[in-house]
Amino acid sequence: MALERIAAIPALRERIRDARHQGLAVGCVPTMGALHSGHTALLDRARSECDVLVATLFVNPLQFDRKDDLRTYPRDMETDLRECARHGVDILFAPTAEDMYPREPVTTVEIEGLASGLCGASRPGHFRGVATVVLKLLNIVQPDFACFGEKDYQQLAIVRRLVEDTDLPVRIVGVETVREPDGLALSSRNALLSPAERAAAPAIYKALRSARRAIGAGQADAASILAKARDALRREPLIRLDYLEIVDPESLAPVCRITGPVRIAAAAFLGATRLIDNVSADPPEGR
Numbered sequence: 001m002a003l004e005r006i007a008a009i010p011a012l013r014e015r016i017r018d019a020r021h022q023g024l025a026v027g028c029v030p031t032m033g034a035l036h037s038g039h040t041a042l043l044d045r046a047r048s049e050c051d052v053l054v055a056t057l058f059v060n061p062l063q064f065d066r067k068d069d070l071r072t073y074p075r076d077m078e079t080d081l082r083e084c085a086r087h088g089v090d091i092l093f094a095p096t097a098e099d100m101y102p103r104e105p106v107t108t109v110e111i112e113g114l115a116s117g118l119c120g121a122s123r124p125g126h127f128r129g130v131a132t133v134v135l136k137l138l139n140i141v142q143p144d145f146a147c148f149g150e151k152d153y154q155q156l157a158i159v160r161r162l163v164e165d166t167d168l169p170v171r172i173v174g175v176e177t178v179r180e181p182d183g184l185a186l187s188s189r190n191a192l193l194s195p196a197e198r199a200a201a202p203a204i205y206k207a208l209r210s211a212r213r214a215i216g217a218g219q220a221d222a223a224s225i226l227a228k229a230r231d232a233l234r235r236e237p238l239i240r241l242d243y244l245e246i247v248d249p250e251s252l253a254p255v256c257r258i259t260g261p262v263r264i265a266a267a268a269f270l271g272a273t274r275l276i277d278n279v280s281a282d283p284p285e286g287r
């Protein structure tokens with residue numbers, strides 16, 4: 001099937017209705033474009049489980065807490081169309097801001113608790129914007145399932161809870177983070193790094209990995225594990241740490257004593273570019 005590009009919501013709905021009438025399974029990968037191998041891993045995963053693959057491409061103004069971040073967010077429609085075609089996307093739903101928000105929305109989705117820590121603490125309103133647009137996109141596309149990357153772990157946890165709380169009939173599939181050979185998690189924002197910042201950036205994953213190793217070796221005191229990992233990052237002159245935390249994988253609440261599976265998550269600025277990453281960690285068996 002050739003890639004079809006649709007901007008208008010009614011046209012997309014009609015196309016999906018046709019697919020449903022034929023009994024076809026619809027998969028969805030929501031994106032903000034500037035597609036890289038992290039996104040194409042999501043497309044490949046979704047492609048393998050559905051008949052009609054819809055990718056959405058919308059740089060959602062509602063989720064940007066900084067105007068300059070929205071302005072400089074990488075955009076590359078030509079590459080995105082090529083990658084969508086190459087990875088078997090049937091429909092690219094790429095609405096304009098007017099298509100998505102013809103009026104200033106007075107209905108938004110507020111996520112309590114889950115959205116208040118980690119990235120939520122330093123990006124006020126970000127997850128309100130994410131949850132609102134994801135709910136809209138899932139309502140518009142009405143897929144059987146939708147894929148989200150584990151790199152945005154807090155977003156994934158929030159989307160899972162949003163779907164549960166609002167009884168949306170969609171399965172949320174989390175897909176493992178794709179990394180550069182030096183460990184840096186793929187992100188559209190990596191393109192904004194200077195060569196020196198790019199060289200420093202893998203230190204984030206290195207710090208996460210050393211914390212994971214400590215947990216795997218049986219260290220249980222989160223504060224001392226975090227202190228070491230934060231110190232390692234503070235020694236990198238080009239990195240300004242936003243947070244590095246050990247949290248419960250579901251509630252995202254900070255964990256003090258590690259007795260079960262946890263998520264270690266970090267965010268850091270390199271110049272004006274903010275990068276995030278996370279890993280899972282398990283204490284030794286029998287703890």
Ligand code: PAF
Nearest residue numbers: 030031032060130133152
């Ligand atoms: O992860 C993203 O690219 C965005 O936050 C999403 C889920 C497409 C919502 O705008």
